[in-house]
Structure formats: C-alpha cells, structure tokens
Amino acid sequence: MARSFWRSSNYLEWLLDRQDVMIHRANDLKILGSEEEYQKVMLFFTDVIQAFGKSVEVRQQVIATALVYFKRFYSRNSFKTIDPWLMAPSCLFLASKVEEFGVVSQKNLMTSCRNVVHSHYLIYFPDGYGYPYRAQDVLECEFILLEAMDCSLVVFHPYRPLVQFCDELRPQMHEYADVLLERAWWLVNDSFRTDVCLHYPPYIIALGCLQLAVVIISSNPDLLIGSVNISSSSFMNSSLSISSNKHGYFGHQTQSTVNPSLVADRWFSELNVDMERVLEISRHLLSLYDLWRRFDELAEMPNILLKKLPRPVIQSPHTSQNYQSGNSVNPTGCNSTSATQSSNLSSGTQQQTHGGSMVVPSGTGAVGTGSSSGATGTVGSIHNMPDHQTQQQQRSMTSSSQPRMHPQGGGMQHMGVR
Incomplete structure (x- = not known):
C-alpha cells in the first residue's frame, strides 16, 4: 500500500468529478427514472454486501473496501454490464485479499451468499433457484473488476484520520471524547452508503462526520449521561463507590462542564481546510438519512429490481449434463462469432483429415507439413502423416483458434454479463 x-492511486485516479460520474450514470437514470431511485438501488446493495461480509465474518475495513470497489465499478459502468448480485461477492472477495485479511474460502463465500439470499432476499429470485452464481463466476467477475479499476486497488479510509482528530480533541472534550469517537465512527460507516468516497479525500470525510457528531452530541446530552452511568456502574455497586458518593465525588459526574460545540468551533477554526467541502459531507449524510427514512425496501425494491432494472436470464443449477454438453457460452458476453468460426475451423479440419492424411486445399499458398523430414508441401498436394501427428495438429489448430469458453450448457446467455 502507498x-x-x-x-496513491486513490488520490491520483479515483477522486472523480461528479459531472463525469453522472454522464456514465445516464443510461441507468433513464431506466430507473430518477437519481433517487438510483441511490435506493445502491443503498440496497450496500446492505447486501454488508450482510455477505458479516456472514463470512470479515473485518469492517474489508467491507468498506468492498463497498468502494462496488461504487468505483458502477461509477463507470451501467447496471446492465454486470449483475450487481454477482459483483457484490466479487468485490468482497477481492477486498479480503487487498486488506490482507486472508483469502476468503470460495466455498464458504458462496455458501454464505446462498444462505443470506435464502434468508433475506429470496423474493428477488422468483425463478425458485435461489442464488444462481458459482465460485467460477465470482473469479471471472473479479478479473473484470480488476480491469475496470485498472488494478488501482489502494483505498484510504476515513477511520485513521478520524481517530487522530479525536485524539487531538480528547484533552479539551474530557468526558465527551469517547462518545464523540463512537458517534463519528458510526457516521463514517454510513458515509459508504453515499458517493462521498468517490469525490472527497478521506480526511475531509472524517472532518464532516466529526462535525455532524458534535451536533448530535450537543443536541442529545442524554448520550453522555448514559455512557457515564454505564462506565461507573461497576464502581457504584462497590463499597468504595458508596463511600465516595457520600462525599459527593460522583454527584456532579453527569453534569458536563464542557460545551462540545464551543470546543469544536474553536478547533475547526484553526484548521487549514475548506470548510465548505466539510459541510458538503454533512449535507450528503443528512440527505442519506432523509432518503433512508422514506425508503420502504420491501415495497419498492421488488418493483425496481424485477421490473425496471434489466436482469440476465437465470438458468437452472448446473448438473453433470451441463458440463458434458458440447455447447458453451462466452463469459465475457461477446457475440458468438468467434466461437462459430472456431467450430467451423475444427469441423473443416476434420473433413480434410481422413485415414491419417491431411489434404491441403487448392488455391492456398504453400503449407508446411508435419512430416519428420521437414519438407514443405505444394498447393493441392496430399501428404501422408502418422495418425498421432494428425491428431496433435488438429488439437493445436482447434485450441489456438477457439477462445476459452464458460462451462455452461444450452447456449444460453451468461448470467452475470449482459
């Protein structure tokens, strides 16, 4: 990591202009109808990634990195490119490697995804097959994600600067310091549900969350009283605390002598930052909470995901017959012209080869044969070749011309790429 x-690439390449993001988002906005509907979809899949991450028991920083990857990909691609249901575990799988958490087992990841979908999101898979993707699909999607991000995997999060800022405020905040860090940390977690990670550096996000946390604490003094009562409950139950209470040592603990707003205003005034950008973070979070308050997931998301948002064709779970069938699908979603050409080439080679002889059709240039003498053949000549050399030649020609195919049968469209 830089x-x-x-x-880092986080600053040099992935602090995006909002106008550029809106240009790439135009197709999705036409389908969904408004920016608010788009944000509801992103909010929904943020919860999905969070649920997947909790199921495989990864750290919060891994989940945060996966959310950034998810937003980076769809900031330059439409939802029609890759199914978000496939991109979500792919981002989580890649983030676990980048954050050095340890490679998450593919089997455990897919099992967790199926269990989470079966428990909470089965309504979004009306075909009855449940979560349709396999580990191979996640691995292929991981390479697509790497290509889309140009292998720029370094992500700086607001957590570290937030802890540093709270440490600077601790001598002045006194009893408010721990509550301030806790509330600001929650706000940083919520910031990943917005687009601020695409437009602002992490220290600005940390400052915006810190400022909003100060406002929350100032308007809710009961937060401090509750934390003081919890922290001192063990002492109050002891004889030492009882005797101290008689002398009034705990009598004024719940009465704060610090005004957090004044301390924060003085501290922010000494910073060399653009306060307008800090206020923009607070506005993004307030807009998120307003949207969250009006968002009815069970009533709105089935209509958005199943009717408005294009979905790939969901096929039945793979069986041994699927793998034995000769038909396969290109996982990149490209048209099957190259596959048809390669199959024609293979069939043409088989027609030209008969009884251990290779026929070089007329009208072509001189072709080298597979004979041990190394002599070159002329146009229209027939060269006798051993059977094993003929088979090797056919396999090499077929494998060199035919692209790597996806082991799915039936000639159906790939589930993840549209």
Missing part, C-alpha cells in the same frame, strides 16, 4: 495518500 504510504502517502497524495501519491
């Missing part, structure tokens, strides 16, 4: 944020 030591400096200012030299």
Whole structure:
C-alpha cells in the first residue's frame, strides 16, 4: 500500500468529478427514472454486501473496501454490464485479499451468499433457484473488476484520520471524547452508503462526520449521561463507590462542564481546510438519512429490481449434463462469432483429415507439413502423416483458434454479463 495518500492511486485516479460520474450514470437514470431511485438501488446493495461480509465474518475495513470497489465499478459502468448480485461477492472477495485479511474460502463465500439470499432476499429470485452464481463466476467477475479499476486497488479510509482528530480533541472534550469517537465512527460507516468516497479525500470525510457528531452530541446530552452511568456502574455497586458518593465525588459526574460545540468551533477554526467541502459531507449524510427514512425496501425494491432494472436470464443449477454438453457460452458476453468460426475451423479440419492424411486445399499458398523430414508441401498436394501427428495438429489448430469458453450448457446467455 502507498504510504502517502497524495501519491496513491486513490488520490491520483479515483477522486472523480461528479459531472463525469453522472454522464456514465445516464443510461441507468433513464431506466430507473430518477437519481433517487438510483441511490435506493445502491443503498440496497450496500446492505447486501454488508450482510455477505458479516456472514463470512470479515473485518469492517474489508467491507468498506468492498463497498468502494462496488461504487468505483458502477461509477463507470451501467447496471446492465454486470449483475450487481454477482459483483457484490466479487468485490468482497477481492477486498479480503487487498486488506490482507486472508483469502476468503470460495466455498464458504458462496455458501454464505446462498444462505443470506435464502434468508433475506429470496423474493428477488422468483425463478425458485435461489442464488444462481458459482465460485467460477465470482473469479471471472473479479478479473473484470480488476480491469475496470485498472488494478488501482489502494483505498484510504476515513477511520485513521478520524481517530487522530479525536485524539487531538480528547484533552479539551474530557468526558465527551469517547462518545464523540463512537458517534463519528458510526457516521463514517454510513458515509459508504453515499458517493462521498468517490469525490472527497478521506480526511475531509472524517472532518464532516466529526462535525455532524458534535451536533448530535450537543443536541442529545442524554448520550453522555448514559455512557457515564454505564462506565461507573461497576464502581457504584462497590463499597468504595458508596463511600465516595457520600462525599459527593460522583454527584456532579453527569453534569458536563464542557460545551462540545464551543470546543469544536474553536478547533475547526484553526484548521487549514475548506470548510465548505466539510459541510458538503454533512449535507450528503443528512440527505442519506432523509432518503433512508422514506425508503420502504420491501415495497419498492421488488418493483425496481424485477421490473425496471434489466436482469440476465437465470438458468437452472448446473448438473453433470451441463458440463458434458458440447455447447458453451462466452463469459465475457461477446457475440458468438468467434466461437462459430472456431467450430467451423475444427469441423473443416476434420473433413480434410481422413485415414491419417491431411489434404491441403487448392488455391492456398504453400503449407508446411508435419512430416519428420521437414519438407514443405505444394498447393493441392496430399501428404501422408502418422495418425498421432494428425491428431496433435488438429488439437493445436482447434485450441489456438477457439477462445476459452464458460462451462455452461444450452447456449444460453451468461448470467452475470449482459
């Protein structure tokens, strides 16, 4: 990982302009109808990634990196490119490697995805097959994700600067310090449900969350009283605390002598930052909470995901017959022209080869044969070749011309790529 944020790909390549993001988002907005509907879809799949991450028991930083990857991909691609249901575990799988958490077992990941979908999201798979993707699909999608991000995998999160800012405020905040860090940390987690990770550096996001946390604490003094009562409950039950209470040592603990708003205003005034950008973070979070309050997932998301948003054709779970069938589908979603040409080439080679002899059709240039003498053949000549050399030649010609195919049968469209 880069030591400096200012030299990392996070700053140099992935602080995007909002107008550019909206240009790439135009097709999805036409389908969904509005920016609010788009944000509801992103909010929904943020919850999906969070549920997948909790199921495989990864750290919060791994989930945060996966959310950033998810937003990066769809900031330059439409939902029609890759099914978000496939991109979600792919981002989580890649993030576990980048954050050095340890490679998540593919079997455990897919089992967790199926269990989470069966428990909470089965309504979005009306075909009855449940979660349709396999580990091979996630591995292929991982390479597509790497290509889309140009292998720029370094992500700087607001957590570290937030802890540093709270440490600076601790001597002045006194009893508010721990509550402030806790509330600001929750706000940072919620910030990944917005687009701020695409437009602002992490220290600006941390400052915006810190400012909003100060407002929350100032308007809800009961938060401090509850934390003080919890922290001192063990002492209050002891004889030492009882005797101390008689002398009034705990009598004024719940009465704060610090005004967090004044301390924060003084501290923010000494910073050399653009406060307008800090306020933009707060506005993004307030807009998120307003949308969250009006968002009815069970009532709205089935209509959006099943009717508005294009979905690939879901096929039945793979069986041994699927793998034995000769038909296969290109996982990249490209048209099957190259596959048809390669099959024609293979069939043409078989027609030309008979009884251990290869026929070089007329009208072509001189062709080298597979004979041990190394002599070159002329146009229209027939060269006798051993059977094993003929078979090797056919396999090499077929494998060199035919692209790598996906082991799915029936000639159906791939589930993840549309």
